[in-house]
Amino acid sequence: MAKVKVYGLPFSTCTARVLACLHEKEVDYELIPVNLMAGAHKQPPFLALNPFGQIPAIEDGDLTLFESRAITKYLSNNYEGRGTKLLGGTVREQAIVEEWCEVEAQQFNPPSYAIVQQILIIPMRGGTTDASVVESNLTKLSGVLDVYEERFSKTKLNYLAGDFFSLADLHHLPFAHYLFNAAGQGHLLDSRPHLKAWWEQISSRPAWNIVKLNMKK
C-alpha cells in the first residue's frame, strides 16, 4: 500500500493532530516538510493542495485533503479496521464524538490558539505578547475547562465522548501540549483534578509520545 503523504511540519499543531491520528491508526506515512519560513505555503505548488495556504494537507492515492479535523475523520473512516477505533462503536457513540470534536473546534481551540499565539508564536517572530489578550482568553478558556471538569466529575467517564478514547480527545493534544507546557499554563490543571487525570492519560499514549518528540516542550 502506498504511504499517505503529509505536507506540513512535525512541530506544527495541526500537522501534529494528523500525525497523532496516523500513529493511532497504524498507517504508514511520509512527511514532506513545507518551508513556512520561506513562505512556501502561500506559493502555487502548495496552494494546489490547500488553496487556503495552511498546513497540513494530505495525499492518499487520488484524494487530496486539507483541514486537520477533516483529515483525521477521513483516516478514521478509511482505515476503520486498523489500529485504535477513533469514532466510537455505534452511530450513537459517534454522535457524541462529533459533539465533543465540535466543542474542541469551537470552544477550546479559539482561546487556546490565541494564548499560544501570544506567548509562543508572536515573540518568536520578534513581536511582543499582549498580556490583555492572554488574560481575556484565559478567562474564556477557564470557563470552558470548568465544563470539562464538571463533565468528568459527574459522569465518571475517562474520556470526553464516553469510556473510550476518540478523536474528541485526540484533537486536543497539540494545542493542550503547548498550552500546559511551553506556554506555561499548566496551572489550569491544578484546580481541576479530573481534567488533569484525563490530560495525563491521553498525553501519555504511545502514539502521542512519538509525535511530541518533535514538538517543543
Added chain:
Amino acid sequence: MVVKVHGPPYSSSTRTVLACFVEKGIDFEIVPVDMLKGEQKKPEFLALQPFGKVPVIQDGDLTLFESRAIIRYYAEKYAGQGTSLLGKTLEERALVEQWLEVEGQNYNPHGYHLLMQLVYATKLGMPQDEALIDKSAELLGKVLDVYEERLSKSKYLAGDFYSLADLSHLPFAELIVNATDKGYLIRERKHVNAWWEDISSRPAWKKVMAMAI
C-alpha cells in the same frame, strides 16, 4: 417521535439544524429559548447544554449539542431519507468534512464578528468596533476569494452535489446579504453569488426562513 430543538428560530446555528431537518424530512418541534432574557445561562438550560449555547436537541434519550455535530449525526442516521447531504462515497464524504471544517474555521469566525457588530451590537446596547468590522470584512473577503476559485470549477463546495458543507453557510450568508451593508462580499463574486442564489432558493431554506422570528 418528534425531535425537540431548543433554540430561537432566529439564531443562525439553530437555523443550520432546522435546514438539515427540513431537507431530511425529520419531524421536529422548536422549543424557544429567550436569549435576550439570558435563558440560555439558566440552570435548566445548562443541564442540557453546559456551555450555555443554542441549539441543543432532545431525541428520546439522546441529548446533542453543537449544530455541526447535530447535522452530521442526522445526515448519517437518515442517510436513506430525504436529500442526501454527505455525498455517495467515502471520498465524497471526506470532501464534505473538509468544507464543513473550512466553514467552521475560516468562514464562521469572521462572519460571527461581522454579524455581532452589524446586527446584534445595537440590539444589545454595545458600541460598534469599526476596526473589527473592517478587518473581518477584509479577512472574509480573502476566504471568499478561495471559494470563488473553487466554485468556478465545482457547482457546490464538496463537488457537483449539495451537501452539509453548503448548508452550514446559509444562516450567516443570509444575514450578511440581507441584514448588513457587506452583502457585496457575496454579490460581487460571480460564482459565489451564483452558488448563494442556488442554495438560498432551496425550498428547505425558504421554509426555515419563514418560521416564526
